[in-house]
Amino acid sequence: MATGLLLAALGSPALAQQDTPAMRKALRVCQDPNNLPFSNTQGEGIENRIAEVFGKALGLPVTYYSFPQRLAFIRNTLRYKLPGEDYPCDIVMGVPAGFDQVSTTKPYYRSTYALVFPRGKGLDQVTSSAEFLRLDPAKLSKLRIGIYDRSPASEWLSRHGLVERGVPYKMMNADPQQYPGEIIEKDLASGKLDVAIVWGPIAGYFAQRVKSPALAVVPMQSEPGIRFDYPMAMGVRYGEREWKQQVESLLESRRTEILAILKEYGVPLVDESFSAPGK
Incomplete structure (x- = not known):
């Protein structure tokens, strides 16, 4: 941030x-x-x-x-x-x-990073990051997870053996027209991604803006050595x-x-x- x-x-x-x-x-x-x-x-x-x-x-x-x-x-x-x-x-x-x-x-205020994903696509039972990790390994292995580089999300994927599922985006982009919610409003909404992990205010706001598909926002709890909330x-x-x-x-x-x-x-x-x- x-x-x-x-x-x-x-x-x-x-x-x-x-x-x-x-x-x-x-x-x-x-x-x-x-x-x-x-x-x-x-x-x-x-x-x-x-x-x-x-x-x-x-x-x-x-x-x-x-x-x-x-x-x-x-x-x-x-x-x-x-x-x-x-x-x-x-x-x-x-x-x-x-x-x-x-x-x-x-x-x-205090917020936290969040998982964002479309409803009705097989992830509706996920209400926490722990439940996300308990998904069937065959399902996890097919997910495309959008993250910003150098964020806690990239370290989290590495810790849990999901690096290959990550789709990295630049934290700092020189294009003045680029904005942080594009990962949700464009790529997640269009189906290019299955899940995005972003800072909570970005997750909540852009999930509200996307009308179709309906998006779920699941706050992520910090783990030893990986902090999500600030x-x-x-x-x-x-x-x-x-x-x-x-x-x-x-x-x-x-x-x-x-x-x-x-x-x-x-x-x-x-x-x-x-x-x-x-x-």
Whole structure:
């Protein structure tokens, strides 16, 4: 999920001035322009919707600074500053908790990778990753399982002797028109794949969008040494303590609205106990 970036703590006088909430004239959000279900330039993503909730609570308009979430996303958005100019955006709405390229808030949801497959194709009895592995070996040996490279799914297939069943997709694609849900919306829906293993919000959202065939979403539980579930937070620049506290206050006061948005988008939500076997 997180791109590889360099850690930089910013603590200049200009930063301290920017941290004064009363001076904000807009909620300026760093976003990927084509990254549903999280964000896009049409404001259709989960993070767009939550940003609008925050903007309303703050009494501020919401503006976006867009940059493809490939390598160097944080450096080119949250930390981007030309001499004599202000930062173009002040918050990243979704980062893994503890992501060290930003100062992260407390987590506001936890999700997990999920199996996605068409209903009525012989997999309807599968309600967990353990049940998937208990399928008849002859059936497993014929499945085409779409995964993103360097994801926990690729390690999971290797551990369980299913490497040859995997169909790898690039985690980082230079094509700005590519989006993470293509693996479901195009290849799984068309029958090119039998199963896809993707990050939960992507699984839930695109499974809802595909009307035919109907798709099942099965959350995957972590195993010793393979972690599927992660808590997600928001990120601000290092040194902006007051702004971070204000964002955390919004996360708490708007918790009900945020949860409703996550559920509307089909995000599989799990609690911390879900990851216990993987610790």
